[in-house]
């Protein structure tokens with residue numbers, strides 16, 4: 001059993017909950033700007049990640065302010081996407097890490113992306 005507010009991947013407290021839809025959207029617009037040909041595949045992969053993460057827990061999302069599924073911390077989600085991108089395009093993955101590193105450090109202090 002997860003304690004409330006815990007990330008189901010790293011088991012740490014999610015400091016700034018962002019719902020899975022906002023996470024997916026944010027990264028999707030990045031993919032769209034950087035490699036539009038991957039958007040379709042990205043959507044499929046992101047949906048797959050969403051479906052595999054259990055258990056579902058409802059928290060107040062800090063982005064859209066609605067009560068929504070927040071069962072993965074933004075860092076773990078970005079890491080999954082990074083690993084997926086790295087398999088497709090190394091350079092693209094490096095750019096992704098660069099763009100998200102700073103942002104994620106602020107929303108999940110103490111947790112570094114790709115450390």
Ligand SMILES: [Zn+2]
Nearest residue numbers: 007010073076
């Ligand atoms: Zn996590």
Ligand SMILES: [Zn+2]
Nearest residue numbers: 019022061064
């Ligand atoms: Zn949201």
